[in-house]
Amino acid sequence: MQLTNAQRADKLREAIALLMDVDALQQTAIADMDDYDNVSYELHNEIDNIIDTLEETVAELEAEA
Numbered sequence: 907m908q909l910t911n912a913q914r915a916d917k918l919r920e921a922i923a924l925l926m927d928v929d930a931l932q933q934t935a936i937a938d939m940d941d942y943d944n945v946s947y948e949l950h951n952e953i954d955n956i957i958d959t960l961e962e963t964v965a966e967l968e969a970e971a
Contacts, residue, residue: 911967918964922957929953 909917932949939945 911971915964915967915971918960918967922960922964925953925957925960 929950932953933946936945936949
């Protein structure tokens with residue numbers, strides 16, 4: 907069974923929510939590291955870039971629906 911664009915968009919929104927959880931978890935996990943600011947900031951930016959890409963894809967899928 908192939909997913910509809912609406913179903914794909916929903917799955918991507920689920921992935922975005924999970925990535926937001928990942929970002930919060932990584933910040934908590936490395937909070938006491940010596941290089942916390944640099945490491946956490948870099949990881950946050952990488953995760954945020956993935957979220958941005960997924961949000962763009964969601965918008966494209968919704969525009970096609």
